[in-house]
Amino acid sequence: MNNITVVFNISKNELFKLPDSYKTLHRKLKVSYRVESNKNDITPDILKGATVFVLAGPQEKFTETEFQYLKDYISEGGRLLLLLGEGGEVNFNTNINFLLEEYGMTINNDSVVRPQYYKYFHPKEALISGGIASDTLNNNLLEYSKSILTAFDFMDDKYKVEFVYPFGATMNVIQPSVVLMTTGPAVYPFNRPLAGYYQNESNGKLVAVGSGHMFQDKYITSEINMAVWDSIFSMILTENFSFKPSDFNDLEINDYAVIPDTIFLSEQPKLCLMDSLDYDIPADFKKLFDMTLYSINNDLLRDVINTYGKLDVQYETLKIIKPQFEIPLPPLQLAVFQPIFSDLTAPPLELFDLDEAFSSEKAQITQLTNKCLSPALENYRKEGTDEKELGYFIQECGRILKVFQDEQRMSAKEILNVISVRIAHYKKLDKD
Known part of the structure; x- marks a missing residue:
């Protein structure tokens, strides 16, 4: 066992705990690393003893002092891994975006869904193909995906890598961070970031993933989720890790479009009907219509004709100009007799x-x-x-x-x- 220590924080009532939902991940980590849990407040002493500090679904708010400790931890070469879920800060009742915004990342208040059923019954258990943004990371995962035969040979290598992303949210990722995973072209919302990666000059790193459920015992052995964890954790531990300049050439990120909450609007009272409660409807319903707004009449015709005399312009009535159409083909004539069609000969x-x-x-x-x-x-x-x-x-x-x-x-x-x-x-x- 080496000197690497992985500390899972549980002082913020984290949703994902090692003894409950991360048993498989715990067994895998403790073979090679020292794995600990932190029940106390986040302090510089605790962060100093952690090679990788994991926030697995915090459900309480951080203080400004704790945020400053985490920023200092990253700036001094520490590695922070953040896992959240659908709904972002709203569902988890946390303020972790305050920290992520310093590094160009935020987790949205939404959910990732797959509109068509494929392998998994729940729409939020989204099976994503073509969602690995980096070519280097995609090639590493491709070797693992070939061993479990999850895709067809005629597919592009980018779409052979499939991972399940359950009950997760999308993210906004801008410079200085880079996108690690996206929703791809088959999952709503299309081509939106799911994980972000930040690294500074001191080799301090921050990795944020919008779904901590994908590493739970139920899903980590599905598809290539285990390989995704290994790749992300290897990037965190690797000293002076850097991407190739061509890693993100084919990356396509769509704008984050917000649509109205139609379910909420449908439950609201209809204002057009509420305004008519105190209004007396007349016996003649025609009085409800104001025909003067769009009427057509000749009331101003005399004034228009008199204007010709004032302007010394001769008044002439308009004449109908017969249009002339160019006929490219001669006019057709009706046939007097029905055409005679020859009968088919009998088969020999x-x-x-x-x-x-x-x-x-x-x-x-x-x-x-x-x-x-x-x-x-x-x-x-x-x-x-x-x-x-x-x-x-x-x-x-x-x-x-x-x-x-x-x-x-x-x-x-x-x-x-x-x-x-x-x-x-x-x-x-x-x-x-």
């Missing part, structure tokens, strides 16, 4: 030998034998063997037995050769 069924088309191979060979046998015997008695007649018989037998395709033609010798080879192979198989 008489050209097909139905008996030959539907009879079995054995029957076709029998018919061919009877057809060629009688003339062949007579010719044999008179003139001897007729090679053309014998070749025709062999070729027809080859066609019936489908030795060759209809568009191909084979000689009688080639057909006999093919059949002889098949018989030889058949006898070899029987012999074995």
Whole structure:
């Protein structure tokens, strides 16, 4: 065991505790590191003895003095890991964003959801693919994802890395911090940061993740969540860690759009209906409409005509100008008689030998034998063997037995050769 000490703070009533929800993570950490829990207030002495100080879901507010201690801890080379969940500060009743804003990060009061069901039943158990922002981190996780076969071969390497992000919130990440993970293109809200990373010149680091649930016992063994923890924790412990200049070339971050709370608005009283409670409706409903606002009349026509005389302009009544349209095609005329369409010809069924088309191979060979046998015997008695007649018989037998395709033609010798080879192979198989 080395001299690295990981301290999990529980003085702020943290939601995620080692004995309750982080048992698997605790067993993994205590193999290589010294793992402790802090029940007292955050002081410089406690922070000084911690290589990595973890705030796993704080549910109470920090004091200004404690924030100053944490800032000094980071500026002097300390490593701080913050985990939260959906709803951000509102649900956790904390003020941790006051600290994160100093480093260009905030956790939003929202939730990450997947609109379509895939592997996990609850919409907030979002399975994210293509959410690793850094190419270096994505390549490291890709090797682990290939071992558990979570994606298809035809996918881009970026989308083969899948991790489950349960009951988490999105973040805002700007300079001097960088984005580690995003929601990707399939999870609402699209392409929003989920984790931020900050490092100063003294090798002090701050890593914030919007979901501490993803490292719980229920989810840390799902997908590649364990590999995500290993990669993030390795970045925290690595001295003088730095990203490549090309790591964030393909990073796409959408603007954070806020929409109205339609559920809240639907429960409010309708003001347009409330205003009409003290209003007497007249018997003639037409009096409710003010037609003078949009009326069309000739009341000012005489004044307009008199204006022509004052301006010494001759008044002429408007004339209708017949429009001229350019007709690119001649005008169409209605047909007097219905068009006569020629009927289709009947199919030439008489050209097909139905008996030959539907009879079995054995029957076709029998018919061919009877057809060629009688003339062949007579010719044999008179003139001897007729090679053309014998070749025709062999070729027809080859066609019936489908030795060759209809568009191909084979000689009688080639057909006999093919059949002889098949018989030889058949006898070899029987012999074995």
